[in-house]
Amino acid sequence: MPLGPKPIVQFSATSRVVVIGQAPGRITHETGLAFDDKSGHRLAGWLGVSFDTLHDPARFAIVSMGFCYPGKASGGDKPPRPECAPTWHDRVWRELPEDRLTLLVGAYAQRAYLTETKALTMTARIERYREFLPRFIPLPHPAWRSALWMAKHPWFEADVLPELRRLVAERIGTA
Template sequence: MSAEALKREIRGCTLCAEHLPLGPKPVVQFSATSRVVVIGQAPGRITHQTGLAFDDKSGHRLADWLGVDFDTLHDPARFAIVSMGFCYPGKASGGDKPPRPECAPTWHERVWSELPEDRLTLLVGTYAQRAYLPETKSWTMLERIQRWREFLPHFLPLPHPAWRSTLFIRDHPWFEAEVLPALRREVAQRIR
């Protein structure tokens, strides 16, 4: 199956429709040449409306972290955006609900089979980090990010680039001083 055919299949998915308050609208971005993969939590309400992943202030912050502009982040020839859940899961107290548990096991391996093997996967937030770094399940997100070097060249754990990350960066200046320059180098090597 081609990457394009797989995307069409994913976008038609209704696997967990009964649990989605706004209905299914899978948001995913990838191509056979995507060498940087961003795995987040799940689309937010704005992304559900627009159909564009990270289509808010967090997307602009993420692009800045990666050393690219907003449009480049959304270029599937360079970047895959394949979250733990592809549809907006709805609101919960204090934020959005967790990603639906059916999504990643159903689709991720099929997506990975369409991507280049020499890719960098950015694990944005706890859900992605626990799924793809299972040996660190008992760690905090801070511990994973502090030990980012241990996961290269395949993975790099990051906080979510939402407004709360401003507090994270303020409290952990090493993130801007050490992690972001390394992240930008790794991304630049893969998207040239």
């Protein structure tokens, strides 16, 4: 890890929505706050909550496939370190409510938790999101590239986001 270990995680015994991302980015590593960049603001908008609400551990757990910034690679950040999720996820899940909704943000989380769909593309998983309810919803990563992806897939904004917002509001008590 080029910037050294600095695990970034947020959760409490009352977190009923779990966000599983790829790994903290450089800015998150510097600030220590998960999704503390433009992607966090986009994610909060998708969820229908404020940026501050997204960072309320009483409502939202934010746990990545890799807990520390993995460094740069060509075209983005390196993949999450493979030992992190198997080492820590089960320990976190034991602390969370059973009736939680887990948002699988990006292909790494989707392949890990929707193992029967490994042959599918991320887009195909997201299109079939209803098959994974009430436990999971696959989502694209809210990085700047998602704007391009959303332009090619208008059904995401029309169909998935309203259902996502409804389910999140139910879980965090704002419905």
